[in-house]
Amino acid sequence: MYEYINGRLDYVCPEYISVEAGGVGYLINVPNPFAFGHKVDTNVKIYVYQHIREDFIGLYGFSTRDERKFFIKLINVTGIGPKGALAVLASGQVDQVVRAIEAEDESYLVKFPGVGKKTARQMILDLKGKLKDFTEGTGEMEVLKVADFQAKNNEHLDEAMLALQALGYSEKELAKIAKQLANETHSTEEYIKLALKLMLK
Numbered sequence: 001m002y003e004y005i006n007g008r009l010d011y012v013c014p015e016y017i018s019v020e021a022g023g024v025g026y027l028i029n030v031p032n033p034f035a036f037g038h039k040v041d042t043n044v045k046i047y048v049y050q051h052i053r054e055d056f057i058g059l060y061g062f063s064t065r066d067e068r069k070f071f072i073k074l075i076n077v078t079g080i081g082p083k084g085a086l087a088v089l090a091s092g093q094v095d096q097v098v099r100a101i102e103a104e105d106e107s108y109l110v111k112f113p114g115v116g117k118k119t120a121r122q123m124i125l126d127l128k129g130k131l132k133d134f135t136e137g138t139g140e141m142e143v144l145k146v147a148d149f150q151a152k153n154n155e156h157l158d159e160a161m162l163a164l165q166a167l168g169y170s171e172k173e174l175a176k177i178a179k180q181l182a183n184e185t186h187s188t189e190e191y192i193k194l195a196l197k198l199m200l201k
Contacts, residue, residue: 002048002059009044012037014162017061019046028061029082031089033163034188035063051075051082058082062089070094070134077126079119087113087167091196098131111200113168157181160191173199 005028007021012033019026028046030036036044046061047068060082062068067089074085088097091112100108101124109120161174177195186194 002050004045004047005059005061006045007043009036009039009042012040014159015166017046019044019061026059028059029086030061031067031086031167032189032192034159034192037188060086066134070131073127073131074123077119077123079122080115083168084112084114084119087169088115090164090167090192091200093196093200094134096200098134101127101131102129104128108200113170154182156186156188157191159188160195163188163192164195169199 005019005021005026007019007026009017010020010025011018014033016027016029017033017036019028028048030046047063047065049060049062049068049071051058051060060068060071062071071082071085071089074080074088075082080088091097096108099105104124106117106120106124109115109123110117115123157178161178164174165171174195177198180198181191181194184194
């Protein structure tokens, strides 16, 4: 099992990041790839989890050990796979997810892609009372900040919508959110955060 990968961030796209370490390029799925956008060509330390199935081996990366720990708890719930867990973590609002589980608020949990009523109920059954480690402090996972920028078009909004689509959100959901954000100017990461807040209201 890998603990972390320390190397040069080579590439960022809506689905994943690529980190070169020891002459090897590692494709790493992360909750919000564009949170690493300002780190391209610099050294990064990514905590990783290796997920193995009969037909697939994948690496999932996180900014902190706590973020990885929460991911592992999520994928141990029947009905939630790595992609669904990444979608939950992408919101950055772990404290809200924990509160929803503790309060048995299924209506909040089903807003995440791939989480229906049955899976929401399973999350509550499996995790309620077991997430105390994630309720201290600010309740938000550490998120890398993207440097300020001046945008003259909506390239960043387009990238954000592609990243959210990769997490499992439908085109219909995203079209509605994109319309609300079209007249605002943000970085890709900020667009993703704002879109998720709107969808989780």
